[in-house]
Amino acid sequence: MTTVRMDQLSWVEYARRVREDATVVLLPCGATEQHGPHLPLGTDALLASAIAEDVATRLGALVAPALSYGYKSQPKCGGGQHFCGTTSLDGQTLVALVRDAVREFARHGVTRLVLVDGHYENQWFLTEGIQLALRELGEGHPLRVMRLEHWDFCTQATLDSVFPDGFPGFALEHAAVIETSLMLHYLPQLVRLDLIPDDGPADFPPYDIYPSRTEWVPPSGVLSSARGASAEKGARMAMDICEGIAAAIRTEFLG
Numbered sequence: 001m002t003t004v005r006m007d008q009l010s011w012v013e014y015a016r017r018v019r020e021d022a023t024v025v026l027l028p029c030g031a032t033e034q035h036g037p038h039l040p041l042g043t044d045a046l047l048a049s050a051i052a053e054d055v056a057t058r059l060g061a062l063v064a065p066a067l068s069y070g071y072k073s074q075p076k077c078g079g080g081q082h083f084c085g086t087t088s089l090d091g092q093t094l095v096a097l098v099r100d101a102v103r104e105f106a107r108h109g110v111t112r113l114v115l116v117d118g119h120y121e122n123q124w125f126l127t128e129g130i131q132l133a134l135r136e137l138g139e140g141h142p143l144r145v146m147r148l149e150h151w152d153f154c155t156q157a158t159l160d161s162v163f164p165d166g167f168p169g170f171a172l173e174h175a176a177v178i179e180t181s182l183m184l185h186y187l188p189q190l191v192r193l194d195l196i197p198d199d200g201p202a203d204f205p206p207y208d209i210y211p212s213r214t215e216w217v218p219p220s221g222v223l224s225s226a227r228g229a230s231a232e233k234g235a236r237m238a239m240d241i242c243e244g245i246a247a248a249i250r251t252e253f254l255g
């Protein structure tokens with residue numbers, strides 16, 4: 001049986017793939033965070049992993065075990081830290097985790113690494129971890145790293161068809177149509193369509209307050225309705241996302 005998952009290979013097979021085949025390695029980055037009553041706490045890491053495996057299958061690449069904890073949930077894009085189950089890292093912890101992981105892949109001989117981010121709040125901490133690792137490795141080191149947020153690969157045509165009444169924006173899409181549809185496509189057994197709440201779209205002012213105003217956030221944790229979600233929309237978006245990521249990797253790393 002062939003697998004794209006690093007954690008299902010022996011070190012001997014992994015070393016051969018990395019050192020002889022110069023295999024691209026994808027590292028999914030997620031969070032453990034409430035995603036409303038209808039999606040699991042692991043949604044961000046589960047989706048980043050599913051997408052990474054889909055892309056890896058197309059390219060003959062490998063997928064490393066996901067970083068399953070992420071930066072703190074923010075009220076306007078993840079509902080905030082006050083929900084039971086949301087389990088987050090300080091920024092410096094996440095930066096150090098990413099820096100250490102990148103440095104280890106470099107030590108293995110990986111020269112092309114792709115961080116597939118599935119948690120909105122992670123972006124700049126992943127960037128910082130990558131940059132610190134590259135600085136440590138020094139100029140002239142062959143490692144090249146790509147970082148991406150998977151939803152950015154949805155084409156405008158697909159977004160227009162998925163949101164006929166207008167797209168609320170990626171931040172408000174927390175636990176809403178995009179994530180619920182992608183989960184229905186990849187992991188339908190983990191979705192409770194009967195529990196989708198009627199909340200949203202949430203209406204936030206153009207500033208933040210600390211400590212957070214939990215009353216700004218719908219009690220369900222869903223920032224805009226997931227009612228329009230479907231497996232078919234998930235399949236359409238997954239196709240965009242995976243073809244787009246595979247094309248970017250071919251252009252940057254396999255050309």
Ligand SMILES: [Zn+2]
Pocket residue numbers: 035043044118119174175179
């Ligand atoms: Zn999410």
